Amino acid sequence: MSFFERSASSPLANQLLEIINRKQSNLCVSVDFTHSDTLLQLVDAVGPHVCMIKTHIDIICDFDINLVHSLSSLSRKHDFLIFEDRKFADIGNTVSLQYSSGAHKIASWSHLTNAHALPGDGIVHGLKKVGLPLNRGLLLLAQMSSAGSLADSSYTQATLDMARRHSDFVIGFIAQQRLGTLDEGFLILTPGVGLDVKGDGMGQQYRTPDEVVDAGTDVIIVGRGVTGNEHSVDYIKSAEQALRYKKAGWDAIRRVHHV
Ligand code: UP6
Numbered sequence: 001m002s003f004f005e006r007s008a009s010s011p012l013a014n015q016l017l018e019i020i021n022r023k024q025s026n027l028c029v030s031v032d033f034t035h036s037d038t039l040l041q042l043v044d045a046v047g048p049h050v051c052m053i054k055t056h057i058d059i060i061c062d063f064d065i066n067l068v069h070s071l072s073s074l075s076r077k078h079d080f081l082i083f084e085d086r087k088f089a090d091i092g093n094t095v096s097l098q099y100s101s102g103a104h105k106i107a108s109w110s111h112l113t114n115a116h117a118l119p120g121d122g123i124v125h126g127l128k129k130v131g132l133p134l135n136r137g138l139l140l141l142a143q144m145s146s147a148g149s150l151a152d153s154s155y156t157q158a159t160l161d162m163a164r165r166h167s168d169f170v171i172g173f174i175a176q177q178r179l180g181t182l183d184e185g186f187l188i189l190t191p192g193v194g195l196d197v198k199g200d201g202m203g204q205q206y207r208t209p210d211e212v213v214d215a216g217t218d219v220i221i222v223g224r225g226v227t228g229n230e231h232s233v234d235y236i237k238s239a240e241q242a243l244r245y246k247k248a249g250w251d252a253i254r255r256v257h258h259v
Contacts, residue, residue: 006182006185007185008171008172008185008186008187009167009168009171009184009185010137010167010168010169010171011135012081012111012112012135012136012137012171013137013171013172013185013187015081016051016052016081016171016187016219017187019051019052019079019080019081020051020218020219022079023048023049023050023051023079023080024246024250025049025050025051025246025249025250026051026218026219026220026249026250026253027049027050027051027052027219027220027222027242027245027246027249028050028051028052028053028054028083028189028219028220028221028222029043029046029050029052029053029054029221029222029223029226029227029242029245030054030055030056030085030191030221030222030223030227031043031046031053031054031055031223031227032056032059032223032224032227033059033060033227033230033233034059034060034061034230035060035061035062035230036060036062036063036064036067036070038230038233039055039060039067039071040067040070040071040074041233041235042227042233042235042238043071043074044074044077044078045235045236045238045239045242046226046227046238046239046242047074047077047078047080048078048239049239049242049243049246050078050080050242050246051080051081051219052080052081052082052083052112052219053071053074053075053080053081053082053083054083054084054085054221054223055071055082055083055084055085055110056084056085057084057086057104057106058086058104063103063104065103065105068104068105068108068109069109071109072109075111081111081112082109082110082111082112083110083111083112083113083114083139083189084104084106084109084110084112084113085113085114086098086099086106086113086114086115087114087115087116087141088113088114088115088116088123088127089115089116089118089119089123090119090123091119091122091123091126092119092122092123092124092125092126092127092129093126094126095115095123095126095127096126096127096129096130099113099126099127099130099131100130107130107131107134107136108134110136111136111137112136112137112138112139112171113127113131113136113138113139114138114139114140114141114174115127115138115139115140115141116140116141117140117141117142117155117158117159117162120162121162121165121166124138124140124162124165124166124169124170127169128166128168128169131169132168132169136169137169137170137171138166138169138170138171139170139171139172139173139174139187139189140159140162140163140170140172140173140174141159141173141174141175142155142156142159142160142173142174142175142179143156143173143174143175143176143177144174144176145176145190145191145192145204145205145206146192146203146204146205147199147203147204147205148203156175156179159173159179160173160179160180163180163186164180164184167184167185167186170186171186171187172186172187172188172189172218173186173187173188173189174189174190174191175188175189175190176190176192176207176212176215176217177215177216177217178215178216178217179216187218187219188216188217188218188219189217189218189219189221190212190215190217190219190220190221191221191223192204192205192206192207192212192221193206193207193208193209193212193220193221193222193225193245194206194207194208194222194224194225195208195209195225195244195245195248196225197225200224206225208248209245209248209249209251209252210248210252210255212252213249213252213253213255213256214252214256220245220249222245225241225245226238226241226242226245227241228241
């Protein structure tokens, strides 16, 4: 089955596939900035080139709920989904509160979020109770890009099995390779993607868009390779880098899927 003929199990996953096809971009930019103004300006600069923007909302120093209203309007302006990389990891009752409440009210604005499978099925139940009525989706962390990750092959397989039990809400994985068959419709989103360096000195490990798409990735997640450092932010350069990664990701998809 070609990437371009794929359909997924949920309306949200299909919406993402439509954006990818429409914008010819399987690039998600991770904007790991700590100030609202630089975050929003960066998102506005790279927005035309991405299918998704990934946030870490809890690193923002000057957080105010207006930030997520502005992010949502940029997502409509530039046609991308928002993925809050919260990496939930607690019991069902706690994650349902963390997802719906607190200062950040993640479920109210983030199309996608993610969770570790470690606590067991309860974590998915807790998030699903909040997210499914809002047409949100969940990614399970099946593998990590960092050196020494404890997610071995049996953990990854158990995560895949968990997703299969909740395929109404779990739309895919944060992983380093394809999991499940294409016709199961799970999407694979892969961080640890870079064209210029192999690591960051803190355990991060980078592979190229070609390498990860060869391994079965659908969406490449690129952070500092596009954004650079917030202290020396250059919006024009970031837009150029986004275009470069968009082209590399899309060329790889076309090569692997023979179109
Ligand atoms: N991320 C990883 N590896 C994982 C899961 N998530 O790097 O296995 C996230 C990080 C960061 C981004 O939290 O936000 O993806 C990668 O950023 P980088 O490209 O600047 O290294």
